[in-house]
Amino acid sequence: MVGVGMENETLFDELDDKFDARIAYYTVQNPTDKEGKMGV
Amino acid sequence: MAPFQIEVFDRLHDPILIGVERRYNGEDWFIIFDVADIMPLHMEMGSVGVSLPYKLQEYVLENIEESWFHEDGNNWMAVRAVNTGYLINRDRVVMRKLLTPLAGSRAHLLSASTYQYLVNKEGSYTVEVGRVKGYGVPARIDISTLHRYHTGIFGYTGTGKSNLTSNLLRKIMDTVDDLVAVVLDITGEYPINIIDMLERYGVIYLDPSTPIDSFRETVVYPETLQQRMAGEGLDPRIVRDILMKIPTKKLYLEDDEVTIESVIGEINSVLRDADKLTLDGRVKLMELVRSLYEMDRRMDLKTFKEKYGDMYQHVLDTLREVANPLNQRSTVRIKLESLIALIEEPPEQVERDYETIRKFARRILYHGEERLYLLYIPEDFLAREYIARLIDEIFLLKKTAGLGRKVLFVVDEAHEFISRETRGARNMDRSNLALEKLFRQGRKYGVGGWIVTQRVAHLNTSIMQQLHTYFVSTLPRTYDRSVVADAFSISKSIIDKVQAYDMGEWLFMSHVATKYKNIPVEVRTDNNEDYVLDWLLSKKA
Ligand SMILES: Nc1ncnc2c1ncn2[C@@H]1O[C@H](COP(=O)(O)OP(=O)(O)O)[C@@H](O)[C@H]1O
Numbered sequence: 001m002v003g004v005g006m007e008n009e010t011l012f013d014e015l016d017d018k019f020d021a022r023i024a025y026y027t028v029q030n031p032t033d034k035e036g037k038m039g040v
Numbered sequence: 041m042a043p044f045q046i047e048v049f050d051r052l053h054d055p056i057l058i059g060v061e062r063r064y065n066g067e068d069w070f071i072i073f074d075v076a077d078i079m080p081l082h083m084e085m086g087s088v089g090v091s092l093p094y095k096l097q098e099y100v101l102e103n104i105e106e107s108w109f110h111e112d113g114n115n116w117m118a119v120r121a122v123n124t125g126y127l128i129n130r131d132r133v134v135m136r137k138l139l140t141p142l143a144g145s146r147a148h149l150l151s152a153s154t155y156q157y158l159v160n161k162e163g164s165y166t167v168e169v170g171r172v173k174g175y176g177v178p179a180r181i182d183i184s185t186l187h188r189y190h191t192g193i194f195g196y197t198g199t200g201k202s203n204l205t206s207n208l209l210r211k212i213m214d215t216v217d218d219l220v221a222v223v224l225d226i227t228g229e230y231p232i233n234i235i236d237m238l239e240r241y242g243v244i245y246l247d248p249s250t251p252i253d254s255f256r257e258t259v260v261y262p263e264t265l266q267q268r269m270a271g272e273g274l275d276p277r278i279v280r281d282i283l284m285k286i287p288t289k290k291l292y293l294e295d296d297e298v299t300i301e302s303v304i305g306e307i308n309s310v311l312r313d314a315d316k317l318t319l320d321g322r323v324k325l326m327e328l329v330r331s332l333y334e335m336d337r338r339m340d341l342k343t344f345k346e347k348y349g350d351m352y353q354h355v356l357d358t359l360r361e362v363a364n365p366l367n368q369r370s371t372v373r374i375k376l377e378s379l380i381a382l383i384e385e386p387p388e389q390v391e392r393d394y395e396t397i398r399k400f401a402r403r404i405l406y407h408g409e410e411r412l413y414l415l416y417i418p419e420d421f422l423a424r425e426y427i428a429r430l431i432d433e434i435f436l437l438k439k440t441a442g443l444g445r446k447v448l449f450v451v452d453e454a455h456e457f458i459s460r461e462t463r464g465a466r467n468m469d470r471s472n473l474a475l476e477k478l479f480r481q482g483r484k485y486g487v488g489g490w491i492v493t494q495r496v497a498h499l500n501t502s503i504m505q506q507l508h509t510y511f512v513s514t515l516p517r518t519y520d521r522s523v524v525a526d527a528f529s530i531s532k533s534i535i536d537k538v539q540a541y542d543m544g545e546w547l548f549m550s551h552v553a554t555k556y557k558n559i560p561v562e563v564r565t566d567n568n569e570d571y572v573l574d575w576l577l578s579k580k581a
């Protein structure tokens with residue numbers, strides 16, 4: 001299932017080093033509207 | 041908690057996916073989220089309020105002002121994001137699973153290549169629909185699904201719906217080469233929007249009240265294109281000259297052809313006066329109708345005579361047998377005699393510069409090198425009747441005479457055809473019914489539909505439910521947005537993003553066109569006018 005030509009590319013964006021986030025809360029409003037908030 | 045980071049903060053304004061770490065069944069996964077909105081926060085913000093003395097407020101705010109650009113540890117950002125329902129791991133294995141993230145788990149920004157990996161569907165029908173906002177990489181989708189399943193394009197007036205429609209149409213016609221398209225136009229903007237395709241393989245149909253010459257003079261140009269043409273020194277007459285070369289016909293609703301169906305109709309009307317017939321005559325006629333029903337009822341009588349001589353002779357003989365015993369002057373006898381005369385001397389089929397719906401439908405399915413039919417009918421109630429009749433005819437033919445070619449119906453200003461508000465709008469019932477049939481049964485018969493409109497609120501919901509792919513641009517009314525969100529199960533937080541969209545920017549979601557279904561794709565599409573302008577310039581050269 002690994003895509004062709006993907007080997008050298010990373011999963012994360014370059015900016016991810018500067019994004020030090022964690023999940024703060026997660027609410028479920030309706031089955032299709034699940035959202036979470038992350039604080040940095 | 042970690043410092044607010046202005047570079048990341050700014051990047052988060054454009055679409056970006058986030059992966060939240062999650063152990064699941066003993067393996068490391070990332071839950072994929074789509075960012076909905078962000079908010080910058082500072083520790084001291086909470087203390088600033090109307091009751092705080094001005095001097096203190098100023099002191100605090102000055103502190104905050106500086107903080108954003110220095111990492112002083114007192115500010116942070118809140119990111120609200122929506123669960124896409126997918127997991128991915130470091131080997132890019134993707135799994136569909138709506139998993140709840142756990143508080144405290146780390147979140148990561150996913151890369152452009154990860155995004156493309158999730159969205160882009162490679163194959164022989166893959167085309168680039170535009171560039172992904174934020175990531176700037178191409179969004180590549182399977183365009184054939186836009187015909188095999190149905191598609192909706194929604195946005196406020198002027199957001200670029202007709203532009204996108206023309207653009208997508210060009211892409212699908214270039215890619216799916218056995219596809220035929222019927223474009224229903226009531227505003228007169230398509231002759232120019234798709235002029236290149238019309239010139240290559242198109243025919244224009246007008247309702248009988250639109251004079252062909254004046255039609256060519258009254259083609260509607262997008263204002264921007266007109267200005268750009270003037271800027272390039274392109275004389276608008278070039279458009280008229282090209283239109284002159286495109287076959288243009290009038291389309292009639294009435295049928296003027298004598299077919300087996302007409303014969304059946306006549307016999308049935310005789311049978312309604314059954315008391316004037318002998319019992320033997322009645323039975324003979326009923327049997328005749330039954331055997332005629334087994335034939336291709338659309339066949340004209342000349343073909344009938346040439347190809348099915350025995351049956352043709354049998355019809356004539358039977359009619360004579362029934363007519364002869366009757367009184368010379370009885371109306372039934374006169375009716376039968378004139379029917380016999382008609383069958384004996386079938387009228388010649390002549391080539392005319394007009395066509396009936398019936399012939400038109402046959403042409404769409406079975407004939408010709410033409411692939412694009414533009415139906416320009418400015419009168420909305422007439423347009424509703426035309427489209428209803430045409431769809432009925434296409435389905436009847438597909439069911440009785442053979443599937444023929446694949447057809448895509450493009451219905452711009454769709455609220456004029458599939459509104460639930462049928463009161464006062466002539467023929468709205470008919471167009472609703474016909475289009476419902478198209479959207480419900482189309483897949484089985486190779487008929488696809490695109491509906492394009494700015495008014496989503498009152499659209500026929502059973503048609504909305506049949507859409508597998510949709511493009512949404514700015515919709516100023518909350519109600520319209522909530523209708524779209526409900527109809528397609530998109531999170532309200534995601535749909536609200538379209539409010540900030542510029543012309544040519546679209547939220548695109550699909551059950552079928554992307555690699556993993558329903559990953560929201562925010563794209564900037566090419567401007568159709570660029571293409572048309574270049575094409576016109578190449579014609580001039
Ligand atoms: N992809 C695009 N890029 C740039 N400009 C666009 C794009 N799509 C549309 N426009 C501009 O928006 C205007 C309105 O487009 P149109 O397709 O007629 O909108 P609608 O059908 O939604 O009313 C056009 O004149 C065009 O200049």
Ligand SMILES: [Mg+2]
Binds near residue numbers: 201202203452
């Ligand atoms: Mg339009």
